[in-house]
Amino acid sequence: MEFALFCTRVNALVLLLALCSPYKFIQSPMDFGPLNFLQTTNTASLDFGRILFNSPSAVLRPQSPRDISLLLSFLSASSYSKVTVAARGAGHSIYGQAQALDGIVIEMDSIPSNVVIREKGEDEAGFSYADVSGGALWIELLEESLKFGLAPRSWTDYLYLSIGGTLSNGGISGQTFKYGPQISNVLQLEVVTGKGEVVTCSPNKSSDLFYAVLGGLGQFGIITSARILLQEAPHKVRWVRAFYEDFSTFISDQELLVSMPNLVDYVEGFIVLNEQSLHSASIAFPAHLDFIHKFQSKGSSSKVYYCVEFAVHDYQTKGTDVEQVVEEISRLLSYLPSHIYSVEVSYFDFLNRVRMEEMSLRGRGLWDVPHPWLNMFVPKSGIKEFRDLLMENISSDDFEGPLLIYPLIRDKWDMNMSVVLPEAVREQVVYVVGVLRSASPASCSTHCLNNLLHRHRHVAETASRPHIGGKQYLAHHPSTAHWQDHFGPRWDQFKARKSRFDPLSILAPGHGIFPRLYAPSH
Known part of the structure; x- marks a missing residue:
């Protein structure tokens, strides 16, 4: 048995953690020396957004869910502590959501990334699935499942994100219209609640916790493992891009594509603001980088264009003529004449496409920079007005990064889960808009960055x-009142679940939803 001494700066209080564990799992100055402790906490105060930098007092690197359970059990039973805890996966939050000022950050990647594939027929289940650690990355699950000819159905655009991280938010990409978000493709979870209880939950077992945690922003528990639904993986993908100059035609064709899930496997789209926005999305289409120049020769260089992306999977074993399917689909679309392009890529390369862009940006020093992103769900009835609002608040001259826009289908989302969609329930089509801009310090000062953040808040x-x-x-909101408005009629349910599974509001303080409470004195 080992004891780890943990020092916290909260109200100058020295907190003694006498946690019984076979592992040395609290990193503190006594464990590793002041320098290592400083480096570790600095890393835990950094995320992909590079906008907020809240330093914790300690970092927990657990070897098992039991270590997390011991910590949370201790804190929830303490009548004098107001320490908070945040789980950190791959560190890709934008506004400090995985940070814990003067609290404890749990580095989930220290738990071994076990991926166990169960093929259909191995047991009584009628489907294939993967059991995977919450801190494992989606790229790890993809690489392992492809060995069996299988893959998850729903993805995010970027695969170097943790399983638990995306399931705590939603997990969306171009497959969402067909299979729903990642949270709709989970069969079972293991969760450590804010009270330190380790619970295995599913739609049929501890279902309230299961639905609360999926899309729950880490407020109710920490996902330590997940059972992910798998299906047969295609061998190749025919990836198509078609360009438009009229917004109404652009969204009309996107909605047509998502109405054909029997033919189409992926639908996304983006706004072409400038040549850079096209280059940032064109690594797989090197032969067609002259697109902007073709149109500049015809008219104004400041004109905005739109691109629809869709993909058709090639399973080869099913005997489908993919080229014929693409032709059939293309005939139904109203893109600009002679401006449709396609490439054939492996399934792995298609799913891992953003990694190629990451390598390019890293090479130019544009990856580890502030990312003042804005992501919105917009109902179909409001998408044209939203587009006008957005264009009034961004400049095509200095915009760096992709500007995504594509439709989702409401029925593919389970509203028992914690994610909030627009309240226009009669509209099946909901658009996701991702303003994914980068702000290089070389060209955007602190004043410039603050101005961008102000504009995004206004939008x-x-x-x-x-x-x-x-x-x-x-989402990132400044107060509990703003969060209450965000959840609207679902706020009471969200608040009740918090009271049940994390009554002292220990978890996920970076969102700023609930203030930390003291345990009742005994």
């Missing part, structure tokens, strides 16, 4: 009003 607040009816995804 988000305006778009959340009834005339547009949008909701933030991966």
Whole structure:
């Protein structure tokens, strides 16, 4: 048995953690020396957004869910502690959601990334699935499942994110219209609640916790493992891009594509603001980088264009003529004449496409920079007005990064889960808009960055009003009152679940939803 001494700066209080564990799992100055402790906490105060930098007092690197359970059990039973705890996966949050000021950050990647594939027929289950650690990355699950000719159905655009991280938010990409978000493709979870209880939950067992945690922003428990639904993986993908100059035609064709899930496997789209925005999305289409120049020769270089992306999977064993399917689909679309392009890529390369862009940006020093992103869900009825609002608040001259826009289908989301979609329930089509800009310090000063953040707040607040009816995804709100407005009629349920599974509000303080409470004195 070992004892780890943990020092915290909260109200100058020295907290003694006498946690019984076979592992030395609290990193503190006594364990590793002041220098290592400083480096570790600095890393835990950094995320992909590079906007907020809240330093914890300690970092827990657990070897098993039991270590997390011991910590949370101790804190929930303590009548004098107000320490908070945040789980950190791959560190890709934008506004400090995985940070814990003067608290404890749990580095989930220290738990072994076990991936166990169960093929259909191995047991009584009628489907294939993978059991995987919450801290494992989606790229790890993809690589392992492909060995069996299998893969998860729903993805995010970027695969170097943790399983638990995306399941705590939603997990969306171009497959969402067909299979729903990642949270709709989970069969079972193991969760450590804010009270330190280790619970295995599913739609049929401890279902309230299961539905609360999926899309629950880490407020109710820490996902330590997940059972992910798998299906047969295609061998190749025919990936198509078609360009438009009219926004109404662009969204009409996107909605047509998502109405054909029997033919189409992936639908996304983006706004072409400038040549850089096209280059940032064109690594797989090197032969067609002259697109902007073709149109500049015809008219104004400041004109905005739109690109629809869709993909058709090639399973080869099913005897489907993919080229014929693409032709059939293309004939139904109203893109600009002679401006449709396609490539054939492996399934792995298609799913891992953003990694190629990451390597390019790293090479130019544009990856580890601030990312003042804004992600919104916008109902179909408000998407044109939202587009106008957005274009009034961004400049095509200095915009760096992709600007995504594509439709989802409401029925593919389980509203028992914690994710909030726009309240226009009669509309099946909901658009996701991702303003994924980068702000290089070389060209955007602190004043410039603050100005971008101010503009995004204005867009988000305006778009959340009834005339547009949008909701933030991966949201960041300044107060509990703002969060209450965000959840709307579902706030009471969200609050009740918090009281049940994390009554002292120990977990996920970076969101700023609930203030930390003291345990009752005994």
